[in-house]
Amino acid sequence: MPSLPPIRPEDVATAEKIRPDGAFDAPSDAHDPVRAGYLLRLGDDSLILGQRLSEWCGHAPSVEVDLSLANMALDLIGQATLLLGEAGDADSLAFKRDVLDFRNCWLVEQPNGDFARTMVRQLLFSTWQHMLYQRLTGSRDEALAGIAAKAVKEVAYHRELAAEWVIRLGDGTEESRERTLDGLGWCWRFVPELFEVDDEVEQAVAAGIAADPREFEAEYRAEIARVLGEAGLPVPNDQRPILGGRRGHHSEHLGHLLAIMQYLPRTYPDAKW
Amino acid sequence: MYTTELSKQPNVQSIEDPERLAAFEARVAADEFIEPKDWMPEAYRRTLTRQISQHAHSEIVGMLPEGNWITRAPSLRRKAILLAKVQDEAGHGLYLYCAAETLGTSREEMIEALHSGKAKYSTIFNYPTLTWADIPAIGWLVDGAAIMNQVPLQRTSYGPYARAMVRVCKEESFHQRQGYEAMTSLANGTPEQKRMAQDAFNRWWWPSLMMFGPPDENSPNTAQSLRWRIKRETNDELRQKFVDITVPQAEYLGLTVPDPDLKWNEAKGGYDFGAIDWDEFYAVVRGEGPVARERMTARREAWESNAWVREAAAAHEAKRRQRAAA
Amino acid sequence: MSDWPLWEVFVRSKGGLAHRHFGSVHAPDAAMALRHARDTYTRRMEGVSLWVVRSADIVASDPDEAGQLFEPAADKVYRHPTFYDIPDEVKHI
Ligand SMILES: [Fe+2]
Ligand SMILES: [Fe+2]
Ligand SMILES: [Fe+2]
Numbered sequence: 001m002p003s004l005p006p007i008r009p010e011d012v013a014t015a016e017k018i019r020p021d022g023a024f025d026a027p028s029d030a031h032d033p034v035r036a037g038y039l040l041r042l043g044d045d046s047l048i049l050g051q052r053l054s055e056w057c058g059h060a061p062s063v064e065v066d067l068s069l070a071n072m073a074l075d076l077i078g079q080a081t082l083l084l085g086e087a088g089d090a091d092s093l094a095f096k097r098d099v100l101d102f103r104n105c106w107l108v109e110q111p112n113g114d115f116a117r118t119m120v121r122q123l124l125f126s127t128w129q130h131m132l133y134q135r136l137t138g139s140r141d142e143a144l145a146g147i148a149a150k151a152v153k154e155v156a157y158h159r160e161l162a163a164e165w166v167i168r169l170g171d172g173t174e175e176s177r178e179r180t181l182d183g184l185g186w187c188w189r190f191v192p193e194l195f196e197v198d199d200e201v202e203q204a205v206a207a208g209i210a211a212d213p214r215e216f217e218a219e220y221r222a223e224i225a226r227v228l229g230e231a232g233l234p235v236p237n238d239q240r241p242i243l244g245g246r247r248g249h250h251s252e253h254l255g256h257l258l259a260i261m262q263y264l265p266r267t268y269p270d271a272k273w
Numbered sequence: 274m275y276t277t278e279l280s281k282q283p284n285v286q287s288i289e290d291p292e293r294l295a296a297f298e299a300r301v302a303a304d305e306f307i308e309p310k311d312w313m314p315e316a317y318r319r320t321l322t323r324q325i326s327q328h329a330h331s332e333i334v335g336m337l338p339e340g341n342w343i344t345r346a347p348s349l350r351r352k353a354i355l356l357a358k359v360q361d362e363a364g365h366g367l368y369l370y371c372a373a374e375t376l377g378t379s380r381e382e383m384i385e386a387l388h389s390g391k392a393k394y395s396t397i398f399n400y401p402t403l404t405w406a407d408i409p410a411i412g413w414l415v416d417g418a419a420i421m422n423q424v425p426l427q428r429t430s431y432g433p434y435a436r437a438m439v440r441v442c443k444e445e446s447f448h449q450r451q452g453y454e455a456m457t458s459l460a461n462g463t464p465e466q467k468r469m470a471q472d473a474f475n476r477w478w479w480p481s482l483m484m485f486g487p488p489d490e491n492s493p494n495t496a497q498s499l500r501w502r503i504k505r506e507t508n509d510e511l512r513q514k515f516v517d518i519t520v521p522q523a524e525y526l527g528l529t530v531p532d533p534d535l536k537w538n539e540a541k542g543g544y545d546f547g548a549i550d551w552d553e554f555y556a557v558v559r560g561e562g563p564v565a566r567e568r569m570t571a572r573r574e575a576w577e578s579n580a581w582v583r584e585a586a587a588a589h590e591a592k593r594r595q596r597a598a599a
Numbered sequence: 600m601s602d603w604p605l606w607e608v609f610v611r612s613k614g615g616l617a618h619r620h621f622g623s624v625h626a627p628d629a630a631m632a633l634r635h636a637r638d639t640y641t642r643r644m645e646g647v648s649l650w651v652v653r654s655a656d657i658v659a660s661d662p663d664e665a666g667q668l669f670e671p672a673a674d675k676v677y678r679h680p681t682f683y684d685i686p687d688e689v690k691h692i
Contacts, residue, residue, distance in 0.1 A: 051344060054356050058340035059571065061579035062603070063333065063367045064624050064635040070360035071638050074353060081349045091348050115582045161634055168627070171592065172585025179581070264347035264405055271463050273347040273405075273455070311662045364639055371623040374605065380625065381602040437622070444643075580601055586627035587603060593628070 035141060036087045037103065038204040041246060043083030044104035047094055048254070049125060050076030051261055052112055061115055068161060072122070075154040082147045095265040099255050100248040107190035109245070109254045116169050116176065117183030122162035124187055127223055128194045130155045131216040140208030163227045170231025177232070184228075184236055192241030195220075200246070289314050301502055306432040309375040320494070321431055321503055322376045323392075326383040329369035330394035332362045334387075334568050338402040339411055347405060354451050355408060361448065365441045372433040388573045396554060397480045399562025406459055406466075406473035412452015414474075414481040414519065420445050421515050422485070425505035434503075453522065460526040467527075474523065475531040482546075483554045485512040517543045604653060606632040608640055611648035618650050626651075 053073035060066035084090035107125055112118045133155055136148035169176040195213045197205075204210035225235050244250065264273070293312055300307065307313055339359050346352035370380045386392035397415055402408065423445065426438040459470035486508040489495060498504035506514075516535075523530050534547035557565070603625040609618035621640045626632035632651040640646065660668055676682045685692050 047349075054343045054352070057343055057356060057359055058336040058363075059575040061575075061582035062625060063363050063370070064626065064639060065582075066336075066363045067360060067367070067642075068634065068638040070356055070363070071642065074356055074360070077349060077353050077356070081353070084349075091350075094349055095347070115579060164630060164634070168586045168589040168631075169582070172589045173581065175581050176585030176588075260344050263345055268463065268465055271347070271466050273351055273458055273462075308662065310659060360642075364642070367624070367639060368622055371605070374623070379602065384602075440622070583601055583603060583627070586631065590628040 034200065034203045034207055035209055037200050038210050039083050039087035039144065040093070041103040041105075043080050043087060043090075043093070044102050045108050045125070045129070046076040046083060047080035048102070048104045048257065049108035049121075050074075050080060051257060052108065052110075053118075053122075055112055056118070065115075069118075072158050072161070075151070075158065079147065079151045079154070082150075083144075086143050086147070091265070095262045099250050099258060102248060102250065102254060102258070103246055104250075104254075105190065105193045105245045106242055106251055107187060107194065109251055109257060110187065110190070111253055113183060113186065114179055115165075116179035117186055119162050119165040119169065120180060120183035121187050122158060123166050123227060124191060124224065125194075126155055126158040126162050127227075128213070128220060130159045131220055132211055132213060135211035135215070139210070144209060166227055166233075167231045170228070170233040180231065180233060184233065188236040189239045189242045192238075193243050193245060196241075196243055196246065198246060298500075301430045301500070304428070304502070305430075306435065307430050308432045317501055317503075318376050320498070320501070321434065322373055322378050324503060325369055325373040325376075325431075325434055325437075326378070326386070327393055327395075329366045329373060329383065330387045330392055331398065332366035332369060334394045334398045334572060335415075336362050336366075337568055337571055338398055338400070339408060341402045342405060342408050345405070346408075351455065358412065358448055358451060361444045364444065365437075368437040368440055369434075372431075372437040375433045384576060388569065388576065390560060390569070393558065395484060396557040396562060397477075397484050399557050399565040399568060400476065400480055401564045403476070404469045404473060406456075406469035407477070409452045409455035409459060409470070410473040410477040412448055412450075413456050413522070414452075414477050415484070416445060416448040416452060417519065418481050418484045418515055420449060421511055421518075426503075428502070428505065430502035456526060460528060470526070471528055474528045478531050479549065479553075482512055482516070482549055483551075483557075485509075485515065487551065487554070513543055516546055520544055603627045604655065606636070606651045607654050607657060608632075608636040609650035609652075610636075610640055610646035612645060613647055618648065621645075623654060624651075 050073045053069050053076065056069045057066065057073070060069055080094070081090050084093045087093060107121060110117075110121055112121075130152065133148045133152040137145055137152060139145040139148065166180060169180045171177070195217045197212060197214060201210055201212070205212045228235055265271075294314055297307075297312065297314060297317075307317075336359050339355065339362075343352065343356050343359060346355050370383060373383060374380055383392065387394065402411070420442065423438055423442055427435055427442055429435045429438065456470060459466040462470075486492060489507045489509045492508055495504065495507055499507070520530055520535065532547045534545065536545055537543075538545045556562075562568075604627075605623050606626055606629075607623050608621045610621045611618045621636075624632060624635040624639055626635045629651065633649055636649050636651050641649070672678075
């Protein structure tokens with residue numbers, strides 16, 4: 001874990017701005033609720049998607065694809081470990097919170113479905129994550145900037161791999177096209193949430209910690225349209241946005257995912273593994 | 274193990290050009306490597322294809338019992354380790370299928386032989402992983418036994434197989450260590466964790482010993498396989514070595530070896546151990562292991578329900594070529 | 600057809616070294632073959648560059664002709680530096 005950066009006057013000013021009570025705390029400290037909240041969003045996205053992808057292990061369309069999916073899952077679990085570790089104790093955050101405290105978006109908690117839906121989900125998420133992390137490498141928060149600098153390369157690969165798969169499946173057989181359209185239909189509702197800016201994000205952006213996703217929404221939509229175009233697929237019509245994940249209001253799927261993921265630490269709360 | 278336990282087909286000596294056969298035997302005896310396009314006796318090709326593909330199947334089916342715990346690993350660190358480990362096994366399966374393919378059988382044919390029940394895989398993977406402690410137990414015991422068998426195979430006579438085994442052995446080096454480390458946490462843990470650890474040890478100990486295959490006197494091909502350098506030590510030699518190394522490791526953890534007849538034999542400088550239940554072993558070889566059906570169903574489902582993905586990618590490539598040609 | 604064609608994978612372990620044959624992968628096309636090669640053979644930082652080539656496109660010499668191909672080189676000892684006697688006092692040759 002990177003050590004705390006030196007305290008600069010502008011940090012103190014920021015810290016005071018975010019904490020109107022004037023309580024002094026190191027600006028990059030985990031106790032900063034805006035910072036911690038933002039790290040949780042990022043960390044939970046990676047954790048939950050990593051967990052989902054790891055469900056494929058041993059069941060993929062070919063041995064090679066099994067290796068690819070596991071690589072992505074490992075990258076994501078690694079990111080989650082770093083991000084949650086900055087927000088607090090990574091393991092207790094991962095294994096001891098309930099749904100209302102998880103801050104991930106709806107998209108990543110969606111069940112894998114078939115390989116087409118998994119790849120569409122990956123394309124929609126990784127493209128967004130890549131554009132976001134590119135910006136986060138310039139975060140005022142040195143720890144986050146460092147994590148983003150490492151992760152941005154991983155995510156660039158995920159994004160390209162997912163795009164290549166969506167193109168092959170969209171422009172493959174009649175069956176694969178149908179399945180990809182289904183996956184797209186399933187996932188499209190959750191795209192607006194990626195660009196939602198609530199008070200928490202607003203504050204984190206103001207503090208120089210976060211990037212404003214609205215800055216790259218047009219770029220994102222153009223890129224997705226380009227990939228879908230190459231896949232011979234229409235860009236879906238916008239549906240009513242499904243929101244809430246960032247405030248702990250999730251789909252029904254997350255509870256089941258957590259029940260599985262958290263079962264051991266919850267059953268044996270005193271055990272060390 | 275994955276490779277030796279099931280070689281029970283009778284010694285087939287097909288009719289070959291005696292001169293070429295003699296030259297081949299001389300090369301192998303001189304520890305030369307045989308390469309894919311070299312002349313080789315049909316029986317060598319057949320035996321190797323069976324051995325390597327069996328080994329590959331074992332790696333792939335072996336992903337399932339451990340894969341069963343990836344989503345439930347108790348910490349982020351253990352989750353990443355387990356996923357990386359199971360992913361390695363996929364890689365091993367891949368290297369080995371490729372090595373076997375150089376002998377002229379396609380991977381698809383091998384996979385179909387597995388799914389039809391014609392091809393075998395290691396018996397050990399037909400037991401369930403019941404608790405988390407099974408994960409450390411498998412890493413420690415099953416990978417430990419596998420390493421013991423695989424290290425000598427790095428010098429096996431068939432070049433592609435030997436090279437695959439070099440890569441496999443390099444990657445295996447963390448598998449057993451992570452298992453033992455995780456077992457240590459359990460053995461030093463809460464009473465529930467200790468109970469889990471001992472229970473897993475009790476269930477995996479005997480199947481691990483069976484991984485080395487039937488006793489030498491019931492292993493008809495051993496002599497020929499040793500001569501051909503596709504096996505480098507006998508089943509019983511390897512089994513004894515495994516027991517001698519593993520028992521002190523179990524004692525260090527405070528685990529009891531589930532064998533009342535186990536005792537140190539000063540004269541031979543090794544342990545004497547109780548009789549192995551070979552009826553159990555052969556029942557599992559016949560496909561009667563407790564979760565044999567689950568394993569084959571999972572593999573068939575992965576292959577068949579995703580056939581459309583493989584077809585789609587191939588169709589896309591065909592279209593792309595057509596467009597490029599137009 | 601239900602499995603993809605086979606590709607041979609060559610990896611440059613680090614700058615300055617030649618690509619070396621590492622193994623094979625199945626893949627539907629060249630771009631995917633590179634991805635599969637990366638995901639299979641460079642998980643432990645084994646490489647900095649990859650080549651893939653369809654196995655069917657490799658042209659190999661015939662081992663039965665190894666005698667005529669390679670043995671004639673065996674007696675060309677004059678190609679090796681140790682064939683020549685140079686007095687010890689003479690340096691830098
Ligand atoms: Fe392995
Ligand atoms: Fe292993
Ligand atoms: Fe193995």
